[in-house]
Amino acid sequence: MKNNLMLCRSGELQEVSEASPRALYLESILNASGIMAIIATDLDFAINYYNPSAQNLFDFKASELEGKRFNEIPALGLTDAKRLKEMVDTVGNAEEYYYSLKRIVQGECRxxxxxISGIYDNQRRLIGYILNARDVTSRQVQQERITRKVAEEQCLGMLLRLSLDRMDVDRFLQQSLESLLTSIPWLNLLPKGAIFLAEQQQQQETLLLVANYRLADAVAASCKQISFGYCVCGRAAAQRELLYIADSDDNLHDVRYPGMEPHGHYSVPLxxxxxxxxxxxxxxPPGHQEKESDKAFLKRVADVLSMGISKRRAETALEYEAQYDGLTTLPNRNQIIFHIDRALARARRHGHIGAVMFIxxxxxxxxxxxxxxNIGDEVLRQVSRRLVTTLRQEDVVARLGxxxxxxxxxEEGCHPRDVARQAQLVAEKIRDSLSLTYNVGGYSLNVTPSIGVALFPDNNETTTQVLQQADTAMYRAKAEGRNCIRxxxxVMQMRANERLAVEQDLRWALDERKLQLHYQPQVDAAGRMVGAEVLLRCPGQKGTFNRxxxxxxxxxxTGLILPIGEWILREACQNLKRWSDSGIAGSLRHLCIxxxxxxxxxGDFVPLVQRVIEETCVDAQRLVLEITESTLIDAKADAIVTMQALKEIGIRVAMDDFGTGYSSLSYLTQLPLDILKIDRSFVSGISLDHKNAAIVEALMTMARQLHLYVIAEGVETSDDLEFLVQKGCEYFQGFHFSRPQSVSEFNTYLGQQSR
Structure with a gap:
């Protein structure tokens, strides 16, 4: 074999001496480690040159080439006569012949x-062939990696679109499974798969088969429900990690069924x-090799499926919450309005009459x-169950809140009297059922219902109006003693309309600063003013005053009493300060609010009072806050704390309308009171009513023993005044002395009193 080199220049072929510097230079280039594999032959395919890269790439020894031709070396991939002819014909046409082959080199597939191109002399005659070859395995792997990455992203994008589509969870999982198994050929999977959803059943976690692709009936039946920890799927769920088995003979594969073919699994938790x-x-397929790249992709698939499941469950929960009560699982306000809407439409269309009960x-x-x-919530749950069991299946019961x-x-009937009678019977059954004892958390509790009933349709009322009517009737039941049916x-609607009009007037007067304060003097027996009571007047938008x-x-x-009460307190303090500064309030010892x-x-009442006093710079010792007897009875402990806090800042406390409540004398001794106001119901006509006279006399005796001032309200005649003076009463308030006066009128009155 020739080892000398050929130096090719344009138009000529020159042989270079082996010892020449140029030959050594060329040889160093051809033998460099990074150079392509090069093999040169003559026209008979006899090899006359190869470089070290060729020897390394094709993994042959020099001795294996002795006497061999190009096409006699299997490693070069040209032993096939057809390929060899294609090469000769291609190069003979002055073209290059390309081909590729896979080789196992040092145990690896490359x-x-x-x-292959031609070697020509300086007269352009073909004198041999030259093969250039290189290992492109890494480039191929990179290309496959890119191609797979693109395909993976396309697959995940498709699953993501499905996860966002409007469909139920079972359909979403079925379509996702089918799309997945028909779009990932690089995984070399069997065209089969399943998706399970986790569920809690009788305190045991299980997997329920909800989607499958090409599973035999026997397989689907065997895997319909799998406990956590059983078989590969159950273990993947219990361990919350991806599991792989190469074959169904694996110990992890617990499920067996007739005709089961060998197979492996990837089980991926969602x-x-x-x-x-x-x-x-x-x-x-049996023996499928586990790959980290496959597992990483399947985990991303699982993330998309999990997102789709979670999204649908959240949507289902929101839809449920929009229609049902979370505590009792009864229909909520939205649902009952929907049902009453339909019932109203049917009733008008068919001439039927129905009833709505507000409980x-x-x-x-x-x-x-x-x-x-917690106890209250359980009572509500028991109430809901009793309502459901008491009513018929076609009736609807809802919790409003x-x-x-x-x-x-x-559709109870066509005659109002018959429907009312039937509704009365149902309401009585409900009342009897709900009034039975509730055993909750070790307590035996008794709860009774107040029930209002409204029949429909009546004229052209809406669902909202029907509910309002039943609500109004329920409040009438409460006002008439509770635990009853009305x-x-x-006439109830007239009262409801009146209350609504008053509420609107109150809001208007509060926003437009139209509320007014009037003042009724409090005097001693000689008619000299000692104080005054602040009284609210509420003008309506039509110019008249409301009751x-x-x-x-x-x-x-409605809760409007809080902003109105703050306005009264602030306005009264500002007026008191103004009168004091002008010098006409000398005889005004106190102002009762x-x-x-x-x-x-x-909870913030005392700080509010302190803030108003500081802002208006009024003397706190000239303020008396009046509270009703019922206030003290309903919240004794809290009331005492508040009263003591008020007294600490100099404010006195009076009990208004004393004698109309149910407080005991021993209870009265515990209260830090300063003043008792005897209610007008005892005072008016007292000289002619011996029973009221005895009560008032006893009250004043008790007040003296407790060192309390007494103010008698409602003194309207001189006889009443004379009797009260004889019994020791010192201070009075009523029409006998003065009616309530506007601010301007009271200004004049104060001026007269100060002379």
Whole structure:
């Protein structure tokens, strides 16, 4: 074999002496480690040159080439006569011949890319062949890696789109499984798979088969339900990690069924914050090699599936919460409104009459306040179960919130009297059922319902109006003693409308600063003023004044009493300061301001009073806050703490309307009171009523023993005044002395008193 080199220049072929510097230089280039493999032959394919790279790439020894031709060496891939002819023809046409082959080199499969071209003399005659070859395995692997990455992202993108589509969870998982198994050929899986969802059954965690692809009936039946820890799927769920088995003979594969073919598994847990949602199981050919790249991709698939499951469960939960009560599982306000809407439409269309019941539990707040909301919640759950069992299947019962429930009886008949009679019977059954003892948390509790009933349709009322009517009737039941049933009557609607109008007037007057304060003097027996009571007046938008008792009741019910009460306190203090500064309040020893129970029992009431006193710079010792007897009875401990705090800043406390409540004398001695105001119901006409006279005399005797001032309200005649003076009363208030006066009128009155 020739070892000398040929130096090729344009148009000529020169032989270079082996010892020449140029030959040595060329040889060093051709023998360099990074150079391509080069093999040169003559026209008969006899090899006359190869470089070290060729020897390394094709893994042959020099002795193996002795006497061999190009096409006689299997490593070069040209032993096939057809390929050899293609090469000769291609090079004969002055073209290059490309081919590639796979070789096992040093135990590894390598991809070799080769190109053969012609060697020509200086007259362009073909005199031999030259093969250039290189190992492109790493490039091929990189290309496959990129191709797989693109395919993986496309697959994951497809699954992500499915996860965002509107479909239930079972359909989503079925479509995802089918899409997955038809779009990932590089995994070399069997075209089979399953998806399980985790579920809690009788305190045991199990997997339920919800999606499968090409599973035989026997397989699906055997895997319908799998306990955590059983077989590969159950173990993957219990351990919360991806598991692989190469063959079904593995000890991890517990499931057996007739005709089972050998197979392996990837079982991938579907996790959300380490909470197991389910398992994805894919089938592998027997002996399939475990690959980290496959496992990493399948974990990403599991993440997308988990997101889709979680999204649908969240949507389902939101839809449930929008329609059902979370505590009792009864329909909620939205649902009952929907059912009443439909019932109203059917009733009008067919001439039927239905009924709606509004149920409120009497004094239920006491259970929550004394025993806690856990006990209260269990009572509500038991109430809901009793309602469901008491009613017919076609009736609808819903919880509106708190301790309020609504029952719909639709299409009860065509005659109002018959429907009312039937509704009365149902309501009585409900009342009897709900009034039975509740055994909760070791307590035996008794709760009674107040029930309001409204029939429909009546004229063209809406669902909201029907509910309002039943609600109004329920409040009438409460007002008439509770634990009873009342039907809605038109007069109730008139009262409800009146209250609504008053509420609107109160809001308008508060926003537009139209509320007014009037002042009624308090005097001694000689008619000299010693103080005054602040009285609220509520003008309506039509220019007339609303009844003050109704205004206070509506304000208490709606919560408006808090901003109104603060306005009264601030306005009264500002007026007192103004009168004091002008020098006309010398005889005005105190100003009595009524405080509502709701306002008095607010946790920030005392700080509010302190802040108003500081802002108005009024003398706290000239303020008397009046609270009702019922306020002290309902919240004795809290009331005493508040009263003591007020006295510490110099404010006196009076009990208003004393004698109308149910407080005991021993209870009265515990209160840090300064003044008792005897209610007008005892005072008016006292000279002619011996019973009231005896009560008032006893009250004044008790007050003197307790060192309390007494103010008699409602003194309207000189006879009343004379009797009270004889019994030792010192201070009086009533029309006999003065009616309540506006601010300007009271200004004049103060000026007269100061002369």
């Amino acid at each position: 991809l070799i890319e080769s190109v 996790l959300l914050s380490n909470k197991i949602l389910g398992v994805l199981t894919l089938y592998l 409120d539990l009497d004094h239920f707040k006491n259970i929550n306040d004394s025993l806690g909301h 708190g301790d309020e429930f609504v029952v719909l009886l639709s 039907f809605f009557l038109p 003050i008792d109704l205004c206070i009741d509506v304000a208490e019910t 009524n405080i509502s129970p709701k306002q008095f029992l607010q």
